[in-house]
Amino acid sequence: MSIFEYNGSAVVAMVGKNCFAIASDRRLGVQLQTIATDFKRISKIHDHLFIGLSGLATDVQTLYQRLVFRHKLYQLREERDMKPETFASLVSAILYEKRFGPYLCQPVIAGLGDDNKPFICTMDSIGAKELAKDFVVSGTASESLYGACEAMFKPDMEAEELFETISQALLSSVDRDCLSGWGGHVYVVTPNEIKERILKGRMD
Amino acid sequence: MSQSSVDFPPKGGFSFDLCKRNDMLTQKGLKAPSFLKTGTTIVGLIFQDGVILGADTRATEGPIVADKNCEKIHYMAPNIYCCGAGTAADTEAVTDMVSSQLRLHRYQTGRDSRVITALTLLKKHLFSYQGHVSAALVLGGVDISGPHLHTIYPHGSTDTLPFATMGSGSLAAMSVFEAKYKEGLTRDEGIKLVAEAICSGIFNDLGSGSNVDICVITKGHKEYLRNYMEPNPRTYISSKGYTFTKKTEVLLTKITPLSERVKVVEVAGEAMEE
Numbered sequence: 423m424s425i426f427e428y429n430g431s432a433v434v435a436m437v438g439k440n441c442f443a444i445a446s447d448r449r450l451g452v453q454l455q456t457i458a459t460d461f462k463r464i465s466k467i468h469d470h471l472f473i474g475l476s477g478l479a480t481d482v483q484t485l486y487q488r489l490v491f492r493h494k495l496y497q498l499r500e501e502r503d504m505k506p507e508t509f510a511s512l513v514s515a516i517l518y519e520k521r522f523g524p525y526l527c528q529p530v531i532a533g534l535g536d537d538n539k540p541f542i543c544t545m546d547s548i549g550a551k552e553l554a555k556d557f558v559v560s561g562t563a564s565e566s567l568y569g570a571c572e573a574m575f576k577p578d579m580e581a582e583e584l585f586e587t588i589s590q591a592l593l594s595s596v597d598r599d600c601l602s603g604w605g606g607h608v609y610v611v612t613p614n615e616i617k618e619r620i621l622k623g624r625m626d
Numbered sequence: 627m628s629q630s631s632v633d634f635p636p637k638g639g640f641s642f643d644l645c646k647r648n649d650m651l652t653q654k655g656l657k658a659p660s661f662l663k664t665g666t667t668i669v670g671l672i673f674q675d676g677v678i679l680g681a682d683t684r685a686t687e688g689p690i691v692a693d694k695n696c697e698k699i700h701y702m703a704p705n706i707y708c709c710g711a712g713t714a715a716d717t718e719a720v721t722d723m724v725s726s727q728l729r730l731h732r733y734q735t736g737r738d739s740r741v742i743t744a745l746t747l748l749k750k751h752l753f754s755y756q757g758h759v760s761a762a763l764v765l766g767g768v769d770i771s772g773p774h775l776h777t778i779y780p781h782g783s784t785d786t787l788p789f790a791t792m793g794s795g796s797l798a799a800m801s802v803f804e805a806k807y808k809e810g811l812t813r814d815e816g817i818k819l820v821a822e823a824i825c826s827g828i829f830n831d832l833g834s835g836s837n838v839d840i841c842v843i844t845k846g847h848k849e850y851l852r853n854y855m856e857p858n859p860r861t862y863i864s865s866k867g868y869t870f871t872k873k874t875e876v877l878l879t880k881i882t883p884l885s886e887r888v889k890v891v892e893v894a895g896e897a898m899e900e
Contacts, residue, residue, distance in 0.1 A: 424659065426659055470884075477659075503791075518715055520643075520644055528659075548713070549719070551718070590874065614883065616884065617880075
């Protein structure tokens with residue numbers, strides 16, 4: 423079994439028209455036993471920047487705490503929020519520092535940059551950035567997610583349509599993965615509001 | 627938290643504090659994760675006015691294509707570019723690091739960077755990590771002493787060549803070069819030959835795919851032709867797209883309105899006086 427399959431996870435982010443959506447499943451397991459059905463994988467860094475972390479749950483929480491620490495320090499020094507591109511470089515550097523003994527998680531970063539232009543990116547566990555213009559996926563359900571997103575994604579979707587598309591892609595992919603699921607957690611962010619929704623999914 | 631991770635700013639270089647824990651997990655039977663690799667076909671050749679570099683654009687994670695359009699030609703200096711194959715994080719980190727060192731060196735010396743400088747910095751770094759930093763590079767550029775093309779292997783050995791290929795598609799590309807390369811190619815002939823070599827890698831090697839990127843470097847001028855050729859377009863998209871008539875069931879909705887950020891404008895006034 424791979425280390426990523428110890429806890430199970432699924433995270434996906436998609437780009438829309440001046441908005442983005444990031445979604446994850448809610449299961450926390452220990453191999454095949456489910457421990458929790460409300461595990462938070464997506465965290466807010468600031469109003470226009472979210473990070474979703476898949477992989478080993480302990481590293482998810484530790485890495486998130488380190489990143490919040492670095493961002494708060496940045497806010498104190500620069501008196502402003504970090505741009506998504508800068509944050510992605512920061513995460514990449516923190517992960518590459520541990521190249522030979524890595525954090526066992528794969529981040530998905532989504533944010534609104536200058537001019538409300540949406541930015542998404544994912545990385546492998548040692549910080550190799552993969553910037554995409556449409557969608558990024560990570561987690562044990564990633565192979566199904568690639569297929570579902572490739573088929574369902576359309577460019578320039580508005581917030582409501584983007585929510586429907588990302589939810590359908592997430593739920594259909596986690597239904598085909600034993601280790602992730604038990605509902606979904608979706609954030610849709612536009613320049614004026616953050617809409618957080620909990621989805622009803624199959625609880626098996 | 628252990629003392630080392632609260633150390634800010636970090637001292638640079640690699641940190642090995644999670645190695646013991648990861649080894650323990652591996653011994654318990656959990657396999658280590660696979661890294662993003664750039665399966666790759668990268669090539670370079672010297673033509674009459676300079677150097678042409680070419681690369682495909684597929685990044686793989688095991689057998690899955692993780693990125694259909696990644697950039698494998700990295701900037702090192704205004705007159706030097708480097709293509710990278712191997713573990714993606716390693717090629718990016720190593721080329722970024724040497725690019726910064728070259729810029730500092732340019733500020734110190736006041737001269738344009740030489741390709742041999744980049745070569746020496748890269749090979750010293752890779753050799754010191756004994757091949758564990760898995761980056762195979764094709765470095766090319768034009769400096770004061772003319773056009774140069776080098777290959778660098780993950781263990782730190784280098785070659786200086788008139789035409790070079792690296793990556794999993796290197797054999798496919800090299801066969802094209804060996805058949806058709808000649809000295810004194812013009813710019814258009816060179817670009818055509820590089821595109822042909824990359825296409826041969828894209829179509830015959832499973833680790834390479836998608837589009838062709840080309841970079842032409844001549845004395846005092848460079849041209850980065852991103853997605854010069856796109857021989858694999860998506861032609862099967864249905865124009866209707868997906869529409870979901872039955873809505874997703876939502877258990878809970880929470881809306882956080884974001885207020886307009888207040889802009890603080892400094893009024894040019896005088897300093898306060900007692």
